[in-house]
Amino acid sequence: MTETAQTAPSAPDPGTLGIICGGGAFPTVVAEAALKAGRKVFLLPIHGYAEAAAVARYPHEWIHIGAFGRLSSVLRRNGCRQVVFVGTVLRPSITKLRVDWGSLKLIPRVLGMFRGGDDHLLTAVGRIFEENGFELVGAHEIAPELLVPVGAFGAHQPSASDLADAHFGFEVVRALGRYDIGQGVVVGSRHVLAVEAAEGTDLMLERCRELRANGRIRRHGKAGVLVKAPKPGQDRRLDLPSIGPRTIELAAEAGLAGVAVEAGGVIAAEIEAIVRIADEKGLFIIGLDS
């Protein structure tokens, strides 16, 4: 190879980024990152999940979950070939899906998605987008700053025992992933105190707080680690585990010593707020190679 001064061929214009928005702070973080990179954005907030105040200042059109025909036409009409899906959407009820003509032909497949775990559902959703000519990208590809990197954040450091709990937790999440079970566990002194399944991280942490309050988990001082990591083999474009300020508040209320996440595999919104709360409450926050 000889070195030649050559301009790289410019990539084809990816056009406007379509952002399908669930709940929480992530959709706006992704929108801001895309705008900062010079891209146009068009938001598609989902009724019942997205927050009106968060999407108001961007061009947007509300959609119903399950109405794939309308979703495709809104995306096409606004020049969105690349689509990112971001924010919380709980497994929807079949009866709440707003089926339109565009989804009708998908019904047998959609029904199939409701058997099997979340991964199954999400993989099928991803495939449907691609078959319809859209490119699905991950929120972390648009806004890599969302990914928690390696290192400890804030004023508090994990003890050697906390680190051992964290690594034990990663092992458990990996083993559970085969059965498509959640992305979070709480481990204290190498004892698994709680496993996240359909209830989600927040409710798991509330359970830990109650177990501690009523003596089912008995430890003194701050103890136990919330561990979050993606399931092995999970489609990261659709469902990266996340932490936010509320996660840290609930972890503190549960009396945990801190939070350990797989570096590069978990997204965090409002990292300044996360660190401020962790510092105030005495919790460590750490990203680890798992």
Added chain:
Amino acid sequence: MTETAQTAPSAPDPGTLGIICGGGAFPTVVAEAALKAGRKVFLLPIHGYAEAAAVARYPHEWIHIGAFGRLSSVLRRNGCRQVVFVGTVLRPSITKLRVDWGSLKLIPRVLGMFRGGDDHLLTAVGRIFEENGFELVGAHEIAPELLVPVGAFGAHQPSASDLADAHFGFEVVRALGRYDIGQGVVVGSRHVLAVEAAEGTDLMLERCRELRANGRIRRHGKAGVLVKAPKPGQDRRLDLPSIGPRTIELAAEAGLAGVAVEAGGVIAAEIEAIVRIADEKGLFIIGLDS
């Protein structure tokens, strides 16, 4: 080998059976089974766990958890060489252990037990009994009728899909056992809805009821199976998983279709009440080879 009419040498008299009693109905079932088999019994109800009314009609002496010196002397004084441990005892708090001279030398080991999972704790407890000359037997050895056999009980039968959920649940419990996590999961349409860890089966079922009530688990009609099985390699003399009437009531409230247990690996108290409630509420109860 020639057939000879020979009387088997009579086994040495096992003496009085010492029954260390936690909470629930199991201790009295075991006491009755031993009495029916012509054995004498002596009960050692644990303060804070055993029920006074349940033990009142048997010879007994109350003990504090952790006071091993006194426990040994009560057992010896009452001629108990064989000991069975039965009923609910939640992982005790270190501060609630009533340590006596007999336990003092065990303290380093007892502290070690509080790291690691329940199995670790229970295995260590079993070893301490044996080193002190006691023979630890399983509740199911004294009262084999406690073990749920193969078959469906009551009026309702699982569907093919329920059976598939049950077998998927057994697989998950086996995989979790490596990490010393609970003995129960709730599975619906091959999706793990809840995993039992430190909270126990009852609280897991209450969570499923709430998840259903608030729409986090969305299914129509009765759906989902509570699956219980012992962890692989678990010491069955100390901690067999159990079901009782309350389990069935909570499973019904959670909207589950039924309960599947590993036949021969799970004990049931008050099976008549279990079946009556299951029949009334429309749930199946089944013991399966896992």
